[in-house]
Amino acid sequence: MSNAPVNRDRLWADLMALAAVTDPDRPWTRRSFTPRFLEGRAWLARRFQDAGLAVRIDAAGNLIGRREGRVAGAKAILIGSHSDSVPSGGRFDGPAGVLAGLEVARALFDRGVVLDHAVEVIDFLAEEPSDYGLSCVGSRGMAGALGPAELAMTGPGGETLGAAIARVGGAPERLAEAVRDDVAAYLELHIEQGTVLESQALDAGIVTAIVGITRVEIVFQGEAAHAGTAGMRHRRDAAVAASAAVLAVRDVATALLDRGEGYVVATTGIVTVSPGAANVVPGEARIVIDARAETRALCDLLLAGIAAQAKAIAAETGVTLARFAVLSRNDPSACDPGLRKTLADSAAALGCTTTVMASGAGHDAAFVSRIAPSAMLFIPCREGRSHCPEEWSEPDEVAAGAAVLFEAVCRIDRDPPRREETR
The missing domain is CATH 3.40.630.10 (Zn peptidases)
Incomplete structure (x- = not known):
């Protein structure tokens, strides 16, 4: 210099x-x-x-x-x-x-x-x-x-x-x-x-x-039950759905990134389960996602992919997708x-x-x-x-x-x- x-x-x-x-x-x-x-x-x-x-x-x-x-x-x-x-x-x-x-x-x-x-x-x-x-x-x-x-x-x-x-x-x-x-x-x-x-x-x-930044809230509604007596094959565990959703968010973002059309990241930074007791099957789970992408088109694809995965996960795990809400969105x-x-x-x-x-x-x-x-x-x-x-x-x-x-x-x-x- x-x-x-x-x-x-x-x-x-x-x-x-x-x-x-x-x-x-x-x-x-x-x-x-x-x-x-x-x-x-x-x-x-x-x-x-x-x-x-x-x-x-x-x-x-x-x-x-x-x-x-x-x-x-x-x-x-x-x-x-x-x-x-x-x-x-x-x-x-x-x-x-x-x-x-x-x-x-x-x-x-x-x-x-x-x-x-x-x-x-x-x-x-x-x-x-x-x-x-x-x-x-x-x-x-x-x-x-x-x-x-x-x-x-x-x-x-x-x-x-x-x-x-x-x-x-x-x-x-x-x-x-x-x-x-x-x-x-x-x-x-x-x-x-x-x-x-x-x-x-x-x-x-x-x-x-x-990047554009979108914050998304997802709530899964299951059924609370005794952790010792509720059979594994008959549970409606909201935490299981939330766990699958966390992995799905990662996979959707990674797949879009691999297309080589621009920068994409997504993070599930908030995960809460209710009632939150060690011996109770969670009846409700809430996650909040921070999704970021370089173009509006990638933002739309990222959001659509996460929404589709949330619906599929709810159906697969026997819980209800009680809420899918965009909390904020900046292009x-x-x-x-x-x-x-x-x-x-x-x-x-x-x-x-x-x-x-x-x-x-x-x-x-x-x-x-x-x-x-x-x-x-x-x-x-x-x-x-x-x-x-x-x-x-x-x-x-x-x-x-x-x-x-x-x-x-x-x-x-x-x-x-x-x-x-x-x-």
Whole structure:
């Protein structure tokens, strides 16, 4: 990275300094809306100002640093991620993207480069699931997807999300002002949270899409009975049906993945049986499934396959399929093809090796893509560890990602994407 357009050591020092703003008894923790989060935000705002950026907080509570462009009225190029964390999370998930954006802005200044377009570095509010029951709060607000129902959600002590946004500097009563129509492109750098890049010794991943996420609840109704006296061949054991369903969820997802049409995963993360006694045959069992896929078509096939298996299992085990309900569904968000090519060309120009991959986790880019061309760049992380204290990327890995962003921003400035081409 000796010839990279960014300053590796400066970027790394910032990452470690922001990481140090943590709950001391559980590093690395900066939960959104907490005093520790606000402390980290204040540190970020100072770094933005030191870099010559004009700093503001928009109505949705997003912290924004802006470097003006040469052409009045030209749309802005946005780079961002988030500074909040999960409890006892890591130092890179979120902050690497924000600080890489800051480093791009500083590198432009260092080189005396004035772009036609303004560049904005954004710390989106509350990307991680918050205590108010919602994630991606700030990017939802920017995309116009934060309404009265979400603002009325309550957290600790009964405080509403709207009141919490106001408390951190937003203005929920003027939320429409946060919705953007002046964005030329959005780029987000993030650790991979997987092992593809590390295992193949690659520098970066070009994200094809952010998966759609569907949560499904299945309830099997059987018949409770004495565990010692109910004959094995005459039972209506709801737990047996649930067990078969857990395996079926795995098999349906694996079969779809093997078709080679895109990324697919499914997880049964909740299993409960009732009445829950060791000497009682379970009369009811409930499972909740997290199903994710790269395209809408794969999402539909995954859901249909799980539904068909649930019906078949109920019939085979002599229980009733009492409930099959979609609890929530978010569609996949495709990354802009033109920006994907720009990122790939930028990486190649810097000598960085890349591959393409889907994002199995949600990100702010999913919401920003509703209002502007958006793309994501993944960098390696050790052993794929994330959302844990062991989360780690090397200084050169982070700097390489920031360098690709720098090159991409310069290319976007010369040839911005056309929104209609992505539809």
